[in-house]
Amino acid sequence: MKPTRHVLSLSGGKDSAALAIYMRDRIPNMEYIFSDTRKELPETYQYLESIxxxxxxxxxxxxxxxxxxxxxxxxxxxxxxxxxxxxxxMLKLKPFEQHVGDDAVLNYVGLRADENRSGYISHKPNITPVYPFQEDGLRLPDIERILRDSGVGMPPYTKWGRSRSGCFFCFYQQKIEWVRLKETYPDLYEKAKGYEKPFEGSGNTFTWSERESLTELERPERMQAIKDEHERRRMAHERRGDHLTLAEVFARGDDEPEGDACLICTL
Ligand code: SF4
Incomplete structure (x- = not known):
């Protein structure tokens, strides 16, 4: 019988990066994988190299x-x-399932002890999810410490105010993140807009961001309104005595409703 495989899927995000670091010496034969959509942020590839x-x-x-x-x-x-x-x-789950085939696999997932997210993960019977951070009670400050102590650090996109890994046009990003994408990578914002173009004027409502197209969202007055609203919420947290890091502000998910984001893309 083949031995059980140990597989950890990196997303380019902080939690899976910290989990890889945390597990390195615990499971020396761990397989690390990354499902590339080819629409990742440029810095994600550099981050993977640091890992x-x-x-x-x-x-x-x-x-x-x-x-x-x-x-x-x-x-x-x-x-x-x-x-x-x-x-x-098609870009995350199936490639992962094809990669492991019918082998018995322990799939290490970076869900933390301080989150209560449901996930979009494989349910094939030969794939058993394992949650080391939850088992060991590790919370967000622990993840930040692991990344800091290792020298790998937080994902570079957090420096310009983005909270998530995955495709640059991910529909799960919040309005403020679209504004920051526009300001940081105007070329990528244009590319994201390009996917909406075929539907403009057709009455179809295929847009990345809920209830508005990227052409509407990039109007200066609209971008300013989104920034003002984000700042208002941040100040409200501060007044309540919550001195949150960026990761915590987004982790609370109160900037925009987030939905049931896929763990495989964002952890
Ligand atoms: S959910 Fe978002 S990050 Fe994941 S594949 Fe889809 S667009 Fe990309």
Missing amino acids: EDYLGKRVHRLNADLGFDHWYDVYGGMIPSNHRRWCTK
Whole structure:
């Protein structure tokens, strides 16, 4: 009988990065994988290299041939959303399941002890999820400490106010994150807009961000209103004595409703 495989899926986010660091010496034969949508932020690839340096191991890239655009065409140019989440299925879950096949696998997931998220993870009977942070009671400050002490640090996108890993156009990002994407990577914002263009004027409502297109969202007065609203909420937290880090502000999910984001993309 084949031995059980140990697999940890990195998303480019802080929790899976911290978990990889946490598990390095506990499970020396861990396989590290990353399902590349080819629409990641440029800095995510650099971050993965820092993690590889720390681990002393290659992170195996899945989706070598087929990225987001292939499946976007297959799905008839339909922008994915919380209710049409073909992207997670085709770009994250299926490649992962194909990679492990029918082998017995322990799949290490970076859910923390201070979160109560449900996840979009594989339910194949040969894949058993394991939650080391929850088992060991590790919370957000512990994750930040692990990243700091290792020298890997927080994901670079947190420096410009983004909270999540995954595709630069992910529909789970909050309005303020769209504003920051526009300000930090105007070229990527334009590319995201390009996916909405075929539907403009068609009466169709395929937009990345809920209830408005990216063309509407980038109007200066609209961007300012989003910033003002975000600042108002941040100040309200401060007045209540919550001195939150950026990660905590977003972790509370009160900037915008987040929905049931996929763990495999964002942890
Ligand atoms: S990051 Fe967002 S857009 Fe990309 S695959 Fe995951 S859910 Fe889909």
